[in-house]
Amino acid sequence: MPKAIFKKIAIFSLTALTLFALSGCSLNKPTQSKITLYWWTTRGDASQETLEAIAKDYMSNNKGVNIVVVSKDPRVAEQEALEALAAHQSVENAPDILTVRAENLPWLAPQLVPAPDNLFSSNLKKNQKTGKTTTELVAELFEPAAAKAVTLNDPSGKPKVYGLPMALDSLALYINRDLIDKAVENLRTENRFTQNLSSDELNSIKKKLQTPPATWQQLTEIVPYLTIRNGNDISQSAIALGTSKNIEHSYDILQTLMLQNGTQLTSDDFDSATFNVSQSGATTTVNPGEQALKFYLRFSNPQDPLYSWNDKMPNSVDAFEQGQVAMMIHYADAYRFIIKEAPSLKNSIDVAPLPQIVDPNSTSTTESIKTMAKMWVATVPSAKGDAKRQRAAWDFVYYLGSKQGSATYLSAMKLPSALKDGTDKAKFDAFNIQKQFADIWYKGAKAMSVDEIFISMIDDAANGRKTPKDALDKAAADVTTILKASKTKWGK
Known part of the structure; x- marks a missing residue:
């Protein structure tokens, strides 16, 4: 970027x-x-x-x-x-x-x-x-x-x-360059036999793989080339997204997607959760929080082209260390733990700014660029x-x-x-680049409980126990209970 x-x-x-x-x-x-x-x-x-x-x-x-x-x-x-x-x-x-x-x-x-x-x-x-x-x-x-x-x-x-x-600190995209290079080589080898791609098409895909995705759209375009699966079984994942308990900071990632999509997570007085509320435009009504949740869940849905992760995969950081996932989202402080456990990755890791919904290269979209702060x-x-x-x-x-x-x-x-x-x-x-766009939101006096509510929401929706909308509404009600009971509010 x-x-x-x-x-x-x-x-x-x-x-x-x-x-x-x-x-x-x-x-x-x-x-x-x-x-x-x-x-x-x-x-x-x-x-x-x-x-x-x-x-x-x-x-x-x-x-x-x-x-x-x-x-x-x-x-x-x-x-x-x-x-x-x-x-x-x-x-x-x-x-x-x-x-x-x-x-x-x-x-x-x-x-x-x-x-x-x-x-x-x-x-x-x-x-x-x-x-x-x-x-x-x-x-x-x-x-x-x-x-x-x-x-x-x-x-x-x-x-x-x-x-x-x-x-x-802030959330960013960790990339295993070795797995990217391997995917490019596999694509070349396969095309020698199948001739399915022209030289221009092959070079276009290669460029997409070797250029860190600046937007979520760009990321979705490379997922199929990085995921190796046999039916629902995944031996190599493109990115750790879509579940809750085996993805570190899954709640922060989803909350960031909501912020990027224009979701207001709380009311102005910090007394109510509003990430489930629909917003009316000139011609349509949309629910940005629900849209963000549905997009996140696509990566764990076996019926979706973006399927690249499931709850049988190891912890996201462990998978990254073991070369089982090409990309993961985490904070800067994760690097020292990764290198301690997997020193061989030291020269293979790249980190890019977190992908955005809007084009970060456009000067008109600056206010919509978001990542989560810690x-x-x-x-x-x-x-x-x-x-x-x-x-x-x-x-x-x-x-x-x-x-x-x-x-x-x-x-x-x-x-x-x-x-x-x-x-x-x-x-x-x-x-360093994205710190000025990092954001944080008010979670009341029980921040850890709020994050646990988001974990349950993702889990319920991913496993079909609730529809995304019902899971979102339940989570918002539970978070509202916490916010209303929290006496100390952010100052303005």
């Missing part, structure tokens, strides 16, 4: 961007007695060594603060943090800074203290101050998905910043109730969100910056 299409068109405040990029160190005077802050993270994020290096860099310029990194099992980290905070008087290392998944902020917000309105200005010299609040500057400095995810309404209903991310966000819990300690914690979070503070993390994790003007470090440029 040409980079020119992804050039940013917004004009930002250069002064604010430059200052935040350079102001990694707090300008507050060191306190007389050193404050020890416990930074809870998960082993699913960066390594302990990387995070301790970040803390060390900060402490070298902030002598009054000692940062202790506490690494937890990602499966239970947030729950353990809540338990430690509830018993903070007896838990010595209860978190002062807590790194959480961005989508879980509405759940954890009641246990967090929002950033002070002067967080940015207090860390700048007098002649560098902009007069803008923290909420305003986060919206200006960070990518839209990042700013949206961290801005929540406080108990009084005012939008406040509840955390800052260092990186912004972020870890550094937050400040409120349980300890010490304003001085909380302010010191927020100064460290400010550092983490800056260019200087995030540099070590981005280099180690090979991820794009969450800043609009950040230094992107993703191994594959696709992730």
Whole structure:
């Protein structure tokens, strides 16, 4: 996908961007007695060594603060943090800074203290101050998905910043180039015997196979050449799509298809799920959510020409590592796990921006280009109730969100910056290119439950227990129950 299409068109405040990029160190005077802050993270994020290096860099310029990194099992980290905070008087290392998944902020917000309105200005010299609040500057400095995810309404209903991310990951298309080359060679060999294709037709198919698909239409055109099947049995899949439980982030993929197709996933007040609602046009009424679900299901329907995956296939990442699937959709952080398990793939993997419904090469379709965002966000819990300690914690979070503070993390994790003007470090440029089009949606206080509802919806529709429309309606009703019960909403 040409980079020119992804050039940013917004004009930002250069002064604010430059200052935040350079102001990694707090300008507050060191306190007389050193404050020890416990930074809870998960082993699913960066390594302990990387995070301790970040803390060390900060402490070298902030002598009054000692940062202790506490690494937890990602499966239970947030729950353990809540338990430690509830018993903070007896838990010595209860978190002062807590790194959480961005989508879980509405759940954890009641246990967090929002950033002070002067967080940015207090860390700048007098002649560098902009007069803008923290909420305003986060919206200006960070990518839209990042700013949206961290801005929540406080108990009084005012939008406040509840955390800052260092990186912004997004869904993209992983490609096994060896399987692509093999498909091209097989096509040539077969055509030598059958002569079914002219030279021009053969070259046209070869070009389609060797060019990463920019649209879903282009992807569907190469599926038959990459799928090897005997009846309903699949020995090699073109792409891992169409089921739920054996495709990692199947819910994110479907939700992204819905966003690309113009589906409004929730009501404006975030109280109701609306991904099942039809939309009326000038001459027709369409249900974009249902259309997205039906398209997704085509890849697991044996009667469909796009059939290339079923629930008997292994986990999508395992299949990719084993050379059983030519393409899969995943986040940037999947690469390090793939290479660890299958080092022989290191020189065979390519990553392209996620295919779109619209033509991404057209300047008139920019607003319709979507992929799903994923972020870890550094937050400040409120349980300890010490304003001085909380302010010191927020100064460290400010550092983490800056260019200087995030540099070590981005280099180690090979991820794009969450800043609009950040230094992107993703191994594959696709992730750097598409970060400005990454999006995220409000899942209330039970994000994991919402994703499980989507998994059940896909499974019910794929296995014929419900029609796609009935599965969609049931899922929307279940998600609405969660949203209505969620007290903390995104800020606007």
